[in-house]
Amino acid sequence: xxxxxxxxxxxxxxxxxxxxxxxxxxxxxxxGFNVRWxxxxxxxxxxxxxxxxxxxxxxxxxxxxxxxxxRAIHAMTTRDYELANELFDRLASxxxxxxxxxTYWWGISRMRETKDPGAGTxxxxxxxxxxxxxxxxRKVEYALAER
Amino acid sequence: MxxxxxxxxxxxxxxxxxxKPVFLFLYAVG
Numbered sequence: 368x369x370x371x372x373x374x375x376x377x378x379x380x381x382x383x384x385x386x387x388x389x390x391x392x393x394x395x396x397x398x399g400f401n402v403r404w405x406x407x408x409x410x411x412x413x414x415x416x417x418x419x420x421x422x423x424x425x426x427x428x429x430x431x432x433x434x435x436x437x438r439a440i441h442a443m444t445t446r447d448y449e450l451a452n453e454l455f456d457r458l459a460s461x462x463x464x465x466x467x468x469x470t471y472w473w474g475i476s477r478m479r480e481t482k483d484p485g486a487g488t489x490x491x492x493x494x495x496x497x498x499x500x501x502x503x504x505r506k507v508e509y510a511l512a513e514r
Numbered sequence: 515m516x517x518x519x520x521x522x523x524x525x526x527x528x529x530x531x532x533x534k535p536v537f538l539f540l541y542a543v544g
Contacts, residue, residue, distance in 0.1 A: 376515070376516055379516055379537055380516070380517070382534060382535075383534055383535055383536065383537035384519055384525045384528040384529045384532065384534050384535070384536050384537065385516050385517070385518050385519060385525075385536075385537045385539070386518055386519040386520075386521070386522055386524075386525035386536060386537070386538055386539070387516075387518045387538075387539040387541065388522060388538065388539070388540055388541075389540075389541060389542075390540045390541060390542055391542070393522070393540065396522065396538070396540065397540055400538075400540075402540050405540060405541050405542035406539060406540060406541045406542070407538075407539075407540040408537070408538070408539060408540075409536075409537075409538040409540065410535050410536070410537060410538075411526075411529075411535060411536045411538060412529065412535055412536070413526050413527075413529040413530035413536075415526065418535060434537070437535065438535060441535040445533070447533075
């Protein structure tokens with residue numbers, strides 16, 4: 368069970384505004400966020416847009432990685448690049464399932480922050496080095512080959 | 515125990531005020 372975990376509870380309180388809703392009573396939200404099974408975990412901004420959706424229960428370490436990813440995308444979207452860099456760096460430094468995707472988005476975040484495509488490909492280079500067998504490595508292949 | 519915000523709209527308002535994203539937990543049964 369994930370939610371009775373003290374570390375997860377402290378992490379959620381520190382970093383989120385938590386809200387728990389019964390899916391059956393909130394069909395517009397479940398439909399809008401494409402939640403087709405429960406539990407559905409959504410990280411969203413005040414603009415009502417999801418930055419990450421995850422289906423199913425996860426052990427604490429995995430859940431925190433998923434939520435860090437949602438926070439990182441939220442930070443990038445709100446142009447809090449200091450926090451975005453910190454979170455993407457943390458995810459890229461681990462071997463979480465979300466790590467290669469997070470590194471892909473770290474590159475995009477760096478491009479947005481600096482307006483320099485080179486700052487993005489610098490991060491993308493980490494993907495084939497660390498996670499060569501993933502779709503994320505194949506996604507950046509073309510961009511890295513051009514340089 | 516997590517101290518849940520009472521409603522989706524209230525969570526969005528608090529998100530706007532604090533800058534923190536919303537953690538929405540959609541569940542099937544209590």
